[in-house]
Structures are given as C-alpha cells and as structure tokens.
Amino acid sequence: MTIAIFKKPNGIKRIVAAVLAAATLISVAACGSGNSASASKESLNTTKGKTTTITVGVCAGPYGDMVDKVIAPLLKDDGFKLKTKLFNDYVQPNKALASGSIQANLFQHGNYLKKFTADNNLDLTSLGQTPTLGLGIYSNKYKSIDDIEDGATVAIANDGSNLARSLGVLQQQGLVTLKGEVDATKATVNDIASNPKNLKIKTIDAAQLARSLDTVDVALVPGNYSWAADLKPADALAMEKQDDGVIEVFVVRTQDVDSDFGKAVKKLLVSQKFKDAIATSEFKDFGKPTTW
Numbered sequence: 074m075t076i077a078i079f080k081k082p083n084g085i086k087r088i089v090a091a092v093l094a095a096a097t098l099i100s101v102a103a104c105g106s107g108n109s110a111s112a113s114k115e116s117l118n119t120t121k122g123k124t125t126t127i128t129v130g131v132c133a134g135p136y137g138d139m140v141d142k143v144i145a146p147l148l149k150d151d152g153f154k155l156k157t158k159l160f161n162d163y164v165q166p167n168k169a170l171a172s173g174s175i176q177a178n179l180f181q182h183g184n185y186l187k188k189f190t191a192d193n194n195l196d197l198t199s200l201g202q203t204p205t206l207g208l209g210i211y212s213n214k215y216k217s218i219d220d221i222e223d224g225a226t227v228a229i230a231n232d233g234s235n236l237a238r239s240l241g242v243l244q245q246q247g248l249v250t251l252k253g254e255v256d257a258t259k260a261t262v263n264d265i266a267s268n269p270k271n272l273k274i275k276t277i278d279a280a281q282l283a284r285s286l287d288t289v290d291v292a293l294v295p296g297n298y299s300w301a302a303d304l305k306p307a308d309a310l311a312m313e314k315q316d317d318g319v320i321e322v323f324v325v326r327t328q329d330v331d332s333d334f335g336k337a338v339k340k341l342l343v344s345q346k347f348k349d350a351i352a353t354s355e356f357k358d359f360g361k362p363t364t365w
Contacts, residue, residue, distance in 0.1 A: 119334075131178065132163065134295075142354065162278070163181065163232055170324065188234045200335055217310055221290070225270065238313070320362055
C-alpha cells in the first residue's frame with residue numbers, strides 16, 4: 074500500500090511537469106513570434122553607420138531593372154541596400170509582402186493594388202508612382218488596328234483589374250464599346266455593349282499573353298510582360314492612353330509607410346534626382362507619374 078501511494082504522486086508530478094514544460098514552450102514560441110514581427114517592422118528603419126537590406130518583390134519585366142539600376146543606387150546614401158526577388162505571377166508579390174517575407178514590391182498599378190487588397194483583406198499601401206510602360210496591343214498577323222479582321226481572336230488578361238483595363242484599351246481603339254453605366258475599373262466581357270468586328274475575346278493569365286501571340290490573332294500585353302518578351306512599344310498596333318489608375322506603384326505594408334524606408338522612398342519618387350536618373354535611363358520613354 075505504501076508503494077502504491079508513493080507511485081501515484083510521482084505520476085501526478087510527471088504530468089504536472091509535462092504540462093508546465095509545454096506551457097513554457099508555448100510561451101517561448103509566442104515571445105519568439107512577437108520578436109520576429111517586431112524585427113520585421115524595425116528592419117525598415119536605419120541604424121547609424123549600418124546598411125539596412127530591403128527585399129523588393131518584382132515580376133518579369135522592367136521594374137526589377139528599375140529597382141536595381143535607378144532606385145537602389147539613389148537610396149544607398151539613405152542607408153538602404155535594395156535587392157529584388159522575382160515572382161512569376163501577380164498574386165504572390167502582395168501575399169509575400171503582407172506576410173513579411175519581403176519588405177516592398179513594385180509590379181502593379183494602382184487599380185490592381187486597390188482591388189487585390191480589398192478582395193484579399195490585405196493592409197498594403199502605395200508610397201508613390203513610378204514611370205510605367207503601358208499595355209500594348211500586339212499581333213504577329215496584323216500591322217495596324219484597321220487590319221484586324223472580323224472574328225479575330227483577341228487575348229486579354231484574366232485578372233479583374235487588367236481585364237477591365239484591356240477592355241478599356243479596346244474601347245479606346247474603337248474595337249468594342251462598353252455599357253455606359255459600368256465602372257471602367259470593374260468591367261468584364263459581359264459589359265461589352267457593342268463588338269462591331271465580332272472579336273472573340275479570350276481571357277488568359279497575364280504571364281502567358283506574349284507567348285499566346287503564336288496561337289491568337291491579337292494580344293493585349295501589360296508592359297512588364299511585353300518588356301520581358303522583348304516586344305517593342307514601337308511595334309505595337311497601339312499603346313494604351315494611361316490614366317492615374319494604371320501607373321505602377323511602389324508598395325509596402327501600411328504599418329511601414331512612416332518607417333525610415335517608407336519616408337525615403339516617398340521623398341525619392343517625386344524628387345528631381347529621380348526624374349533626372351529616369352531621363353538618362355532605358356526607362357526614359359515610359360509613361361510618367363501623374364504626380365510629376
């Protein structure tokens with residue numbers, strides 16, 4: 074009986090010890106998580122005498138080059154070293170930024186940012202606009218807009234904002250007419266009121282548009298993907314007339330807008346030194362920010 078009583082308390086003690094150990098691990102993990110989030114936020118601030126590295130998400134196209142060749146050198150004296158991380162679609166750069174695995178991105182226009190953050194409940198904010206290579210109408214078959222034949226197949230992006238943008242460009246060229254009451258930033262193929270050439274509109278992933286020129290008659294290709302595919306604006310049947318909503322924006326998490334990095338980028342994007350650097354770069358013929 075004495076032996077039985079002795080074993081039972083030890084069993085309880087072992088259980089209690091295990092519970093306490095688990096609680097300690099949970100507490101440590103929670104503290105570690107909190108410190109990681111704090112470190113991520115603090116990483117956008119500078120420390121005197123040290124360089125802070127910032128990872129900027131980009132997609133295929135000119136904006137990674139713009140970061141590397143223009144923006145990064147101009148931010149060096151502010152204590153920041155920028156490096157780019159390439160993504161192969163329009164979804165992951167914003168999700169990676171929201172999760173904190175990158176600190177900024179430059180790949181999207183303002184309308185896309187607005188719609189994507191609303192649809193995905195993300196807290197991201199633009200620091201300002203950059204020069205932008207507009208969406209172009211390209212074809213391996215036709216030499217002009219007037220050459221486009223009745224029933225031609227036209228490929229456009231399938232993501233909401235670029236789909237609406239593409240329809241707007243088709244309307245600019247008189248190829249379709251959208252319903253008068255539709256929000257131009259939310260238009261879909263169902264909002265086409267008139268299609269005089271009976272164009273067959275095909276929606277595909279934006280990253281595949283340039284490649285689709287071998288299988289469709291016409292493709293409307295966003296600037297970053299046309300640049301990556303070495304499509305020249307001079308060879309386009311037409312280029313979009315850019316408005317404020319389709320200018321590329323440099324984006325961070327909202328909590329980082331007032332960080333040292335956020336302030337430095339906001340100041341840079343409207344500065345004369347940035348304008349001068351662009352004017353002597355390969356991006357000199359891009360559409361200019363409406364804030365310039």
